[in-house]
Amino acid sequence: MKNSTSWALTAGLLLAAGPAWSQTAPAAPAALSGTLRDAATGEALVGASVFVKALGQGTSTDENGFYRLVLPKGTHTVTYQILGFEPQQVTLTLAGDMTRSVKLGAQRQQTREVVVTGLRAEDNVKKPEMSVNRLDMKTVKLMPALLGEVDVVRSIQLLPGVTTVGEGASGFNVRGGGIDQNLILMDEMPVYNVSHLFGFFSAFNPDAVQDMTLYKGAIPARYGGRLSSLLDVKMRDGRQAERLTVNGGVGLISSRLAVEAPLIKDRTSISLAGRRSYGDLFLKLIPEQRKNQAYFYDLNVKVNHRFSAKDQLTLTGYRGRDVFNFADVFKNDWGNMGASARWTHQFSPRLFGSASAVVAQYDYGLGVPNGTQAFDWTSKIRNYTGKADFSYQLGANNTLAAGVSGTRYHFEPATVKALSAESIFRGLKVDDQQAGEYAAYLDNEQTLGPRLQLQYGLRVSVYDFLGSGTAISDYVGETGQRKTPVNTRTYQDGERIKRYANLEPRASARYTLDLNSSLKASYTRTAQYVHLISNTTAASPLDVWSPSTNNIRPERGNQVALGYFRNFHDNAYEASVEVFGKTMDNQVDYVNGANTLLNKDLEGELLYGQGRAYGAEFFVKKSQGKLSGWVSYTLSRSERQIDGINRDQWYPNKYDKTHSLNVVGMYQLGPRLTASASFAYGTGVATTFPNGRFVYEGLVVPVVSGDARNNYRVPAYHRLDLGATLKNRPRPDRRWQSEWVFSVYNAYSRRNPYGIYFRQNEDNPRKTEAVRLAVFGSVIPSVSYNFNF
């Protein structure tokens, strides 16, 4: 009897001690995993929080709505929540690895609609990642838009650390980097030119985009190939559980139509979206203009198929194009296209893998179809990429990620053909080029105690410049001047000409100060092997990408960032202060008067140097409640030093802006009406002013003392935009919902200077004058109508 009591007591003690023991030595935890979906549509919920409050442990769902949480065995209450949905609490007993998928129901309508970057509010403080901004399309659609065209790139330009050389210019500059230093991924397809209509609109159809994430630093080791940022644009996959949904819109510039539908319930879904501008349809009403065409379009398609809970296949396709035809006199068109296939597999609740195949292309054509000057000119860059990525939950405190990728590039810089026998043109081909880029990475997210979390990894990239059966040269000559080709030799197709390799360590750390604040630090090293050859203020659609060659070395960047992150009022406000410093080497620039097109000896006209940027970014964002939006202020400097420019001295980049302030606000005035406003202020871009002149054969030529570059500033830029979205009264008997979107761009009609230029007076050639060019010189109102059913 006594013995049995003693046994029972011992067993009881052991049982009681059990959980404590497993907490201190987490050798036998179990993984809880699953997928979070929208109960109404079946769509995966990205960035939802999954946590066990009692343990203070949590995670968030990935791009497929998938989550994994390693917990001690036992009974737990797990909370699933994401803004806009009713949170759910599930109590479960974890005896071993288990799967639990959850569907969340939407909250009341008006709370759901105003969601500013509603993803992972507490991640601002809790994740080791920093220098990251997320925007979801619902937010972007509420912001005032130029001519009613909801624009991904314009909204990116309102974030801290992001600048542009001017409105209407293609692309964006992140923390003092060039526009070609942004890795822009549409799903997994790189987008080489993000613009329609020279830069006035972006290549992303708003109805096809789910959300986007901009990494300005601390870029995960999984991504590489560009120096300054990663813009990851996720497209809608229409994982509909229920029914066919149609979204559409009619605007001043373009019309849109998007369809999302289940093909096989709970297994296969499709999302199709198209957009076309139709300014040229009006041209057809004018007899002389009937033969002219000027339009752009994009088509997006994404198909998702679930073979099982563990296997999923996603196919994505994209084509966007701008077309200009001036009767039979001149034609020009350009655009991106791409396709990707991605298979994801869950090997176990701890091991998750994916494999992808991607092809992407940018090309343009231009020509004169008829007459003695008939020609056809084409240019193209295309890449084929294959990659595999894995993530593995190692114990309770480590999440490993590893992967490999390989890319083959084909460059066709220029092919010009004469189109008729009497054409004056002989035709010209700038030799094709090829290259391979390979990478492998290993990354670990490690929790060290309750306060410290680390993410560290290494990316190894190897690049081969390959022969194409054509001649290549070295270039010699005086620095700062055009160089001449020497030592010209021929390499076989696929033969390696030059290999470069780079180690790219990435690391970031989060140290929790208290429940609502943390300190973070990061170091990022990046390498870039392809370069946009552009010597104009704004990149033009005719600019060509060049590989790194025996002459052009890969660009390398180093960035250090420190930040303080704090949330207020139960995560209603997210705030951060970040300081960063960045160096960039092997930056490409151009000799004066460089000819970057149709030039067989382009490499002789390039100059090389270094860049540096540093600054502080202040950001406050409010995500909940009737009023939402953000305020961002950036104090920064971006400079470069190129041998052969500005007497080899450092000078500010064109897009250097000392001060940049952005305020974006959205206010829910009633159940049907939302008003919005955004204000932008920035130091004027840097520019070069001449101060002297001479007359050569009757023409006045400007002279810049001391060969200075970017020695002046154009006046400051500031602009207010206003917008309002009015939903039509819903009819309970109809699925049709619609809304009117009004916006006023440049509300107080400021003539913001794009640049200041110097020229002869048209009437009196001897007189010279300074001229301010404003891209938009007036208020630009617009209205568009959107519907869905």
Added chain:
Amino acid sequence: MKRFPFFLTLLTAGLALLSSCTDVVDVELPEPEPLLAVEGNITDQPGPYTIRLTKTGPYFQDQEPPVVRGAELVLSANDGTTETLRETAPGVYQTRQLQGKIGQHYVLSIKAEGQHYRAATEIKRIPGIDGLSQQYKQNEPGWDNGIYAFYNGPELPGAGDYYRFKIFLNGELQNDPDDLVVRDDALVDGRYIGGIELNSEPLQPGDSVRVQLLSLPQDYYYFLNEMFTQINNVGLFSSPPANVRSNVVNVDPAGPKAVGYFAGTAVRSARLTIQ
């Protein structure tokens, strides 16, 4: 001829659809240090050849630039001939005997205001012009109805030729900044250059059209090309403002620089009176 280049120009024209606007603004610029400015040619046509020396002035100063008087200019050819130029008017220096020849290299030595400069150039080969022709265009897309003049002539086989076209309408050189037309032969090497229009607005019967074709040394082509860029440098796709090159080099590398160009060109011309 104006339609010939218009690759990027048309792209920029597309932007005119949008409501962009320009206006003249006041800008304060610091006083520049005056530099020697050289403008002059030697051609394969009979002389005299003229060199003008002036000084650069403040950008907004619209008076005649100050001339440089009393300079010593010596022009020598690589066949050994040498001539000292005479100042025939303030700042204007001319040859008397020297005859430019295709294939010759020339060096101009300038001693002015205590500095010594040198400028080297050559006269390159040039094709002949077969003649100009006229054609009436009616209801052709891209053309206003009316009479147009066209250039016809061969281009010499072998790449590396550079040309400037000067167009005179009724005796007047078309000399707006965008009338500066320079071309290389990379795309047209050895082809027959026929049917290239010379006027963008229709001509009337009785109008006279004259074309001067100039062959350019490569460096002078770069000079004129850079000059074209800098004096037409407005808009979204403008290039970085920068100083145009010069072949006038101070013998003392630390001494003040000079601007402008002394160029050798061969010249051919053709004329047409519109019927």
